[in-house]
Amino acid sequence: MSDRYPAVVTIPPGVPHSAINFSDEPCLVVNAVLRNGSPHPRDYHPMKPRIPYDLLAARSALEQMISPIVA
Numbered sequence: 001m002s003d004r005y006p007a008v009v010t011i012p013p014g015v016p017h018s019a020i021n022f023s024d025e026p027c028l029v030v031n032a033v034l035r036n037g038s039p040h041p042r043d044y045h046p047m048k049p050r051i052p053y054d055l056l057a058a059r060s061a062l063e064q065m066i067s068p069i070v071a
Contacts, residue, residue, distance in 0.1 A: 022059055
C-alpha cells in the first residue's frame with residue numbers, strides 16, 4: 001500500500017498488525033473497526049511486537065513492488 005498503490009486491507013480479528021512509514025513525509029492510516037453495538041475496550045490494544053521488525057527486508061519488499069525486476 002502506498003499513495004501510488006492505495007488499498008483496503010481487511011485484517012481478521014485477533015491478528016496483530018502494524019504499519020511502517022519509510023518516507024520523511026507524514027502519513028495517514030485509517031483504522032476502522034466495524035462492529036455492531038457499543039465499542040469494546042479491546043478494539044484498540046497496543047502491544048509490543050513478538051519479533052523485532054526487519055526494516056531492511058520490509059524496505060526491499062516495498063521497492064520490489066514499486067519497480068519489480070523483469071527478466
